[in-house]
C-alpha cells in the first residue's frame with residue numbers, strides 16, 4: 001500500500017502570519033503576530049499536522065496506533081487523517097472505566113472517523129511505552145502490524161516535522177511562542193529558527209519536567225539540544241484542562257476583542273502568558289512576537 005501523504009490534502013502551508021492590534025502589546029512597543037497553524041487544514045488543524053506528516057509517510061499505509069486521554073486532540077487528528085487518507089487507525093485510550101460508557105464528544109468524533117478505540121487501565125497506560133507492556137497492548141488490541149505513534153505524537157519524526165514552523169518564521173519574528181503539552185512542537189520550532197531568533201514555551205501541564213523532555217527530544221531528532229528556547233512555567237492554571245476564573249475571563253475577553261475563537265486547553269494559556277509577560281516588560285520595545293495558534297476549539301467546547 002502506498003504511503004499516505006498529507007500533502008494530498010492541500011494544506012495551507014506556510015500557515016498565515018497575521019498581525020493583531022491589541023493595546024496591551026502596542027503600548028509596550030511589542031508587535032503581536034498570530035502564526036495561524038489552526039488554519040492549516042479544516043479537519044486536521046495545527047501542530048498535529050506538522051507532527052504527523054513524516055510519521056504517516058513512515059507508516060507506509062499500515063494501521064496507525066496511538067495513545068491519548070479521553071479528550072486528546074492528538075487522537076482526533078490521527079483519526080481524521082485515517083479517514084481522509086484511507087488508512088486504519090487504533091486509539092488506545094487511558095481509563096478502562098470508560099469502556100461501555102457513552103463516548104464523550106471528542107471520542108465520538110474519533111469513532112465517527114473510523115478509529116477503533118481500545119480502553120486500557122491507568123496503570124498499564126502509565127507503562128505503555130515500555131517494550132514488554134507495549135507488546136502486550138499491541139497483542140491484546142490485535143494490532144501487532146501497526147505503526148506506533150507515542151502519546152501526544154512526539155517522536156523524532158514529529159519534532160523534525162515541526163522545524164518547518166521555525167523556518168516559516170525566518171526574518172519575520174524575534175520571539176516565537178507556543179503552548180507545550182509534550183514539548184515536541186517547541187523542540188522542532190526552536191531547531192528551525194534562525195540565528196538570533198528565540199523560542200518561548202508555555203507548558204499547560206503542571207510538573208516542571210518538560211525541560212529535560214525537550215532536551216531529550218532535540219537530542220534524538222538532531223543529535224544535540226539547541227540553546228535558543230526557554231519555558232515559563234507559571235501559566236498552567238493548575239494543570240492540564242484546568243482553568244481559573246481569571247483565565248476564563250481572559251479568553252472570553254480576547255475572543256470578544258478580536259473575534260478569534262480561542263482554544264482553551266493550550267491557546268488560552270499561551271495568550272494569557274504573553275499578555276502577562278508583555279505587561280511585565282519581558283519583551284523590549286520593537287520586539288516582533290509570534291504566537292503560534294496551534295489549534296481551535298474542539299468538539300468538547302463546541303456549543
Ligand SMILES: *Cc1c(COP(=O)(O)O)cnc(C)c1O
Nearest residue numbers: 073181182183184185266294295
Ligand atoms: C497538541 C497540542 C499542543 C501541544 O503540542 P506538543 O507538541 O505536545 O507540545 C498545543 N496546542 C494544541 C492546540 C494542541 O492540540
